[in-house]
Amino acid sequence: MKTNLLYIAFPLLLSLSSLAQMQPFALQEVKLTSGPFKNAQDVDLKYMLALNPDKLLAPYLIDAGLPVKAPRYGNWESSGLDGHIGGHYLSALAMMYASTGNAETKKRLDYMVDQLAQCQAKNGNGYVGGIPQGKVFWDRIHKGDIDGSSFGLNNTWVPLYNIHKLFAGLRDAYEYTGNKQAKQVLVGLGDWFVNLIKPLSDEQIQQVLRTEHGGINETFADLYILTKDKKYLETAQRISHRAILEPLLAKQDKLTGLHANTQIPKVIGFEKIATLTGKTDWSEAAMYFWQNVSQTRSVAFGGNSVREHFNPTTDFSQVLRSNQGPETCNSFNMLRLSKALFLDKNDVSYVDFYERTMYNHILSSQHPEKGGFVYFTPIRPNHYRVYSQPETSMWCCVGSGIENHTKYGELIYSHSANDLFVNLFIPSTLNWSDKKVKLTQRTGFPYENQSELVVETTKPQEFSLNIRYPKWAENFAILVNGKAQPVSGKPASYLAINRKWKSGDKVTVRFTTSTRLEPLPDGSNWAAFVNGPIVLAAKTSTTDLKGLFADDSRMGHETKGKLYPITNAYALVGDPATYLKRLKPGSSLHFSLDSLTLQPFYEVHDARYQLYFQTFSKAAFDELKSRLKQQEAEAMAIEANTVDRVNCGEQQPEVDHNYKGEKSDSGYDDDQFWRRTRSFITYQLQNRTKAGNYIDIQALDTIKPDAVSFLINGAPAEIISAEGKTIRLRATDSEVFTLTIAARNGTATPRFHQLRLVTK
Incomplete structure (x- = not known):
């Protein structure tokens, strides 16, 4: 539904120019003043300042061969995804500085950019990154040596996803703070990547894109915006994942079973490219995706996914049972997509979803006193969430988490060429510098159902103040300088107040909720x-x-x-x-x-x-x-018997169990994930209590022991029983051991679904 403008009776009516392109305000122009969002911003700032920039920079210095100033962080930052938090940190510092003016965030940002520039200069070819053995890895890709799956590319954990965080961080450092050195490093990195993939065929590039790669197509579209060099826009289109784009172009829902957050950033890129090229079908594909995910795959608080994957739209039972409910990163990216579509389409329904998700998922994903970010938010009754800590936790949702609470001011207000739009009821001030207008919003929403808007202007001037009439609001009323105004229309629209505004004019908005x-x-x-x-x-x-x-x-x-x-x-x-x-x-x-x-x-x-x-x-x-x-009793009995478990083909369980493999692929059939190989796959299982005695392996196809080899720590495993699609192996008493499944004679193995280390 397009934005509807409902007119309040004033002598001057709103002109059609107000339907011109919607524009955001810069974060510098909007300041939070009180309330839960201001608290969340303050708590986030403390968490950010508790992080050590030198530890975050260590992976980049190591890769460049420069001396480190502090050891790198542990957790995901030293187990394959080294450097990814550093990119997020640049974005968070940039947006926090823009939102608050905090001097320490700018100091840290400038320091990190300078250190990254030194790494880039040492590398000598424009490259800078923290990926382990990055130079060897990228050289293999440049030569067309590609063996990829959903999260492993040449047995490297999502390297394009990783480097995308640095692309985005450098972009944000320039966009929000004007750091010119960040732009220089970004352009050098972009040129390196363009040259990296130049020898690859389109087929090879699409093979690379099978592995999670974040929104790297969007950042190349942004490089085009910054430089006007068409090679970046061409690259953005070339690195857009056709396997996701083509079903969306055809309005086909092929999302069930896919790793959810892998897909959302790609679609943000499709939308950005559409605005730059006029590819309306790509924009329609993004709209179709948004509609599908927000309306048929999201729970009440706006989140989506179970164990990081899209569940069937007709069955949320897995989401209800799991302790791994919707992932915060997904909502971080769905807000970015919602904002992009709102600004492009002038459609207020995108703000409805944005508001719902921001209040209920994003705001709830940070501890309001101690700080710390949430990865999974279960909807399973009587369960709970886990919070990160600065020195221990380097997950993806920490990276997006430190960004989430820096930018609450990004969509409270927006504007067209001449007119102002109030989208959200959040206590804040707006400095519309182009018009020399200041707007102060005082509200206790959602604890009180009203908001007061006070205008300040250097001289009386005419414009339209458009106030969002939310879909959820009842008995909506507007007063101007204490005088009630006639309101007609329906929710999910804007009410436009036309007048020549002078300093001290006050608009009061009142509504009821149920x-x-x-x-x-x-x-x-x-x-x-x-x-x-x-x-x-x-x-x-x-x-x-x-x-x-x-x-x-x-x-x-x-x-x-x-x-x-x-x-x-x-x-x-x-x-x-x-x-x-x-x-x-x-x-x-x-x-x-x-x-x-x-x-x-x-x-x-x-x-x-x-x-x-x-x-x-x-x-x-x-x-x-x-x-x-x-x-429930049967399910809990199985869990009580389980010491460790791997869901084959699911991204995080495989990452958590140090998956390695060659000539392997994965998929989702009959509501079940799987992985198979024509060479080998390995998983590292945890038996810390030494209570696990057997390994039960389930497949979607019949397991023939003479066609597949099973090894534990490199030695042939003892087969206890084998029947149909299941096989039981005797476990070792090692606290940590490696299970290898190898194909014989290059023949594809069955599609393995699950491994369980069990007590009996």
Whole structure:
């Protein structure tokens, strides 16, 4: 739906020019003044300043052969993804400086850019990167030696994804702070990459793009914007992943089973390229993707994915069961896509989704007092989240996390050539320097349902002030200098106030909200309570919050506490007409629901919680509870018997188990992931308690022991039993051991689905 402008009766009507292209304000022009977003920004700044730039720079200095000034960080920064946080840190420093003017962030940014420039000069060919053995790796790619899968390219962990963070960080350093040296390093890096892929055929480039590569096509489109050199725009199109683009062009949903965050940045790139080339079909593909993900694959708080992958749109049961719910990186990128489409299409529905996700997922993904970022946000009832720590945690969601809370001012306001748009109700000030207009917004939303806008201008001037009438708002009212104005129209539009504004003019916006039950997109009987745009949840307990603040282990971002039975969760039973009536309103968006207290989800921390509730008639509840209890008991018995597990073909489980392989591919068939090989694959299994006695291997095809070799630490494994699609091996008593699966005679192995190290 395109932006609708509803006119309030003033002598001067809004002209058609207000429908001109929407433009964002620079972060420097918008300042947060109070409220939960300002707090989140302040807490993020403390976390950022607790990080050591020299540790983040170490991978780049090591690769360039320069002496390091501090040892590199551990965790993901020293296990294959070395350097990726450094790129994110540049972006975060740049945006935090633009948003706050904090001098230390600018000092650190300038220092890091200078050090990166020295690395680039030492390399001598424009390259700078922190990827382990980067020069050897890139030389293989340049020569066309390519063996890639979804996250491993020549047995290197997502190298293009890694270097994309540096491309984006250098771009942001120049865009937000004007650091000219950052632009020089960026252009040199871009030229190196153009030369790197010059010998490759389009087929070889598409083979490289099978591996996660972030939004590298977008950054080359940005290089074109900065330099007007067409070779960068041509490169942006050349490194756009056709396997994702072509189904979207055809309006075909081929997303189920794909690694979710791998795809979203590609689509941001498609949209950016479309705005530069006039490829309207690419923009329509981006719109189709956004519609699919935001409306059919996202839960109430705006997040999507289970175990990092898109689940079927018709079945969210995996999301409900898993402790690995929607990933914060996904929402970080969906906000970027929503913003891009809003500015391009002038469609207010993109702001509706943006607001929902920003309040409920992004704001909730940082601890509001201690700091620390969340990777997975489970919707499983009675589960919890894990928070990062500056010295231990170097996950992807830490990189995007330090960026998330720097830029809350980016879409509170926007403008066309002559007119101003208020998109979000967040306490802030806007300095519209081009018009010499200052706007102050005072609001306690969402705890109070009104906002006050005060105009300051050097001289009276005429423009239209357009106020978003949100989809969730009821009884919307506007007063100008205390006088009520006639309002007509419907939600999901703008109300335009036309007048000659003078200093001191005050606009008051008032509305009401109500609480509703919002079901999951699959139509199941699970629903969340939502008030206005705010998702409500209940703290259920503070027991067994194992690993609440992450250690430095490879899988520290996952919860370690036990899963409580879903059948024990609170359910809404009886006549559906009574469900909402059970809520007893308190103060500050708190509601009583029998023994539970519902409150904004972003307030819920350091606790297990319930966000989704099952709804039943009484008869259906009794029957289903009995059946679910049996299913739950069987599932939990399997987990109790499991010491370690690998879901083959899923990105993070394979990364966490140090996957290596050659001539291997992976896929998703019949709602199951798999991996096979014509050479070998290896996984590193953890048996720290030495309780694991057997390795159970499941495949989607029949396993023939005479066609596949199984080795443990290089020695042939003892086969205990083999039947159909399963095989059991005897485990070693080593705390850590390597399982190798090798094809005999170059024949493809079965599609392996899961490995479990079990006690019995």
